[in-house]
Amino acid sequence: MTTHVWRIVKLHFVNKWTVLGIPWLVMTFIFLVNLTIWGVIYATTTGQSRTDAEQGLGYTGASFYIFVYMLIVALQAINNTFPYALGLGVTRREFSFGTGIAFALLAVGYGAALTILSFIEQWTNGWGLGGHMFTAIYFSDGPWYARLFVFAGAMLFFFFIGSVAASVYVRWRSNGLLVLGATIAVIALGLVVLATLTSSWAAIGRSFLAAGSIGIVGWMLVAAVIAAIAGYFVLERATPRNA
């Protein structure tokens, strides 16, 4: 069983370009663009206005790319690698466990790298230019384990949301996705209505703030676990699509 599952993990890493090459290349590109912007701001501001600008730079979405990219990695893992693996004589169970492990390894690996980068960013005072890419305010500014938890946890969320959506698609095709989308929309709408009727928006805002990034990622992890379990059962009866 171990070797059976491990080969699936390896299968996800066989094309290093997809899981390592492209993400880092794009991240480097985004970083360089940001570096230029920070440089321009740094050169054109002084005193109070520079402090204000640096504070504003905290609200950056520059590193969100990596999380969205991992969502797409998850979609492709289920949509393309799953039928390929079945052709190689893999069971759905092995595929699900192996894919889960691969996601966990990627999340921890990228989480660790982002954590290190966030400390470097902090110690160099934003690469000498007061920039923020890995220390954006949505991320934890706590100790290393808190940062790792936020980065890896958020990434796991994107992995498993992507994979459960793709599993629904592989099993029930576009009709499945429509039903899933409609269900989520109805639930979301219900919650909005509920919050509005009970006038609890302010309370929700407060609890979000109180939870902090650690708390929010904690809830995202709960969602990821639910998505992972749901994805497992959806994929257990899925049949490969013919190209």
Added chain:
Amino acid sequence: MDEDRPLFAQIAEQIENDIIDGTLAEDSQVPSTNEFAAFHRINPATAAKGVNVLVDDGVLYKRRGIGMFVSPGARATLVARRRERFENEYLKPIIAEAAKLGISRSELSTMIETETAQ
């Protein structure tokens, strides 16, 4: 390979022909079934069946771990058998066809004389 007869029979017949015309001498080794299969691009099991027909027939014999060989006296047996078939398969149809076309017995023998003389 003909479409209307089993391949194994055609393989067997081909080996017989090779024995009759001396291509395969008595006590010499015949190609393996895999060689037959690859050469004729046919299923090895089918080739093996053709060879086995000849083994059962005593035309070929097996040497364990080495291969198939032509049995001593195989040529004589095959020639005798073919001679018997010759009358039925070749002579009778010729005579029937000749009769249909009104070719007389003497005309037919003259034709045979002339053809064989060439």
Added chain:
Amino acid sequence: MTAVIEVEHLTKRFGRFTAIDDLSFSVQEHGIYGLLGRNGAGKTTLMQLLTGQQFATSGDIRLFGERPVENSSVLDRVCSIKESQRYPDEYQAHHVLTSAPWFFPRWDAALAGQLVADFRLPVKRRIKKLSRGQVSALGVIVGLASRAPLTFFDEPYLGLDAVARQIFYDRLLADYAEHPRTVLLSTHLIDEVSNLLEHVIVIDDGKIVIDAEADALRGSATTVSGRTAAVESFSAGRNVLHSENVGGLSSAVISGLGPDDRATAIGEGLDLSPVSLQQLVVATTTSRATEWKESA
């Protein structure tokens, strides 16, 4: 003889459509089997059921004596190659050739390398950028090099040219001879493969119409043609698989004619010609369409 595949009363429905209809058959160890039939006859569905990729509606499938669905010990001995195989996005051929060996314990890397050269497959190009034939060649390479005890080839050579197909046939025969295994090959190029096959299973409309040794099918049917009246009177009471008539002339594909029957036919002025495996399959799988046309 041991059965590698045993299928009993297998049925697969997609909604109201019955793709596989109460099939029962078995496949013996070590042989090259042909799974023949028209497009949409159910060949692909059957292969996917056999390899646990589809779930049966009812009936029983045993591979090596066990059910294949979610069963590693069975699936480790199975390789299934299909024309429409999906590969992960951005994969290059070498990614497939690197990963496939992890799944096939008997993988022969030297053979795979040889086949890559034979088929002139560019291994460092993205699969998406390969031609249809090159993608097919990749599948064929995996299927042969896997040396899986049970290998399925489902229309494996779409887009392969005649030379490449001949390479496939030759390599298959050569490797099969050295490493006997069970191969199930589905194709519509029946004439090309008829000599390679040991056994033939023909399905039509989800049902088996022929399940016989390939060599026994050779010469098992004859086309009898001539004037319609003569063909009809000769056909009466005989096993007619298919018949056609144009003007005053008819031809009928009749199975099981003995030497006496042939003599009778020739005596009645009818022409006899052998029926190839391909013609036989066409005759057995178009009969329903012909009947429909005639009654319409």
